Amino acid sequence: MTRQIPSLTRRRYASPWRTLGVRASIAISLLVTAFALLWFDRDGLKDNIDGVVTFADTLYFTMITITTVGYGDIVPVTERARLIDAFLLTPIRLFIWLLFLGTAFDLLLKRVWERWRMTRIQEGLTGHVVIAGFGKNGSTAAAELLRLGLPPARLVAIDCTEEACANARDLGAAVMQGDASRDELLRAVNIERAERLIVSAGRDDTSILIVLSARKLNPTLPIAVTIREEDNEDIAHNAGATKVINPVAVTGRMLAEPV
Structure with missing residues (x-):
């Protein structure tokens, strides 16, 4: 079905x-x-x-x-x-x-x-930024993009929860509620014509699966993904991510720097 x-x-x-x-x-x-x-x-x-x-x-x-x-x-x-x-x-x-x-x-x-x-x-989406996972990291990234001058019309958010989708709508983004790892949903947001993809699904396995699906549909798409476990960083790179960010590691390095 x-x-x-x-x-x-x-x-x-x-x-x-x-x-x-x-x-x-x-x-x-x-x-x-x-x-x-x-x-x-x-x-x-x-x-x-x-x-x-x-x-x-x-x-x-x-x-x-x-x-x-x-x-x-x-x-x-x-x-x-x-x-x-x-x-x-x-x-x-x-x-x-x-x-x-x-x-x-x-x-x-x-x-x-x-x-x-x-x-x-x-149908007219092109040159847009897709954010898969509109939790704390995804919404923060969206707010920063808008602050840097990205028009809300070029922002597309994907999330499974209604609360996250409502937050994205409040920012003026186009919203698709559902599983971003599905090829059909990524095609529906014209991932083939997107400028870039930001993935922050909250779980490493889900984020990596989204990266794999997006990379299959758009081999040249810049993809940034947040990964929680250090052991999964190489897996995310191999899945096709062009930038892998580990928030825990980044925070640790910043805290370890001399004050």
Whole structure:
């Protein structure tokens, strides 16, 4: 069975459910305002069925007026009632419809648009830096790259955990959640056209496997990898890494230097 490749994502600035809640609150507030206006001026309305405009009639007329053009069973008959409908209820009606249309766009059309946009970004990735493993070392490397002037659009992060992916999105990077040792996922981030690869998977065996997979797909790609155990440094070099960094050894050498 073919495993599905995760989609490329970038930072989302607001939760869709929060946005939906805010818009629903605004719509309800506008409906309450419209009802209050009609109830205040209910004497300017005429019920062509029984001639009496009740609370239920006002509520019904509010909903019908806001959502449609009405059925003619209840109509404004005074000049003030018609002015209220023209200059107060009509803007409310239009604003609520814009809210409905905007919500439909966000919940339906925007998802299709976002998938298409991410596909275009994915296809256009070239000369980018891929960071496999966005833990402490990977995120620190990303922050340093950005500080040195790398545009966030040229940064791609791969990690298995949602927390690490969220941190990468906050930096503006494109994110792929999954196992970076998989050939399919590395192809999905266009590793063949990447400028370089930084590997910091947290485990030496996983990091070395990522290096092997990337080297197979791109024989000339500069690859930097962090290795925890000194015995694995030669293995990482043999796997195809162009730079092997042992954080423990580096820290030890720095601590041993004269103060």
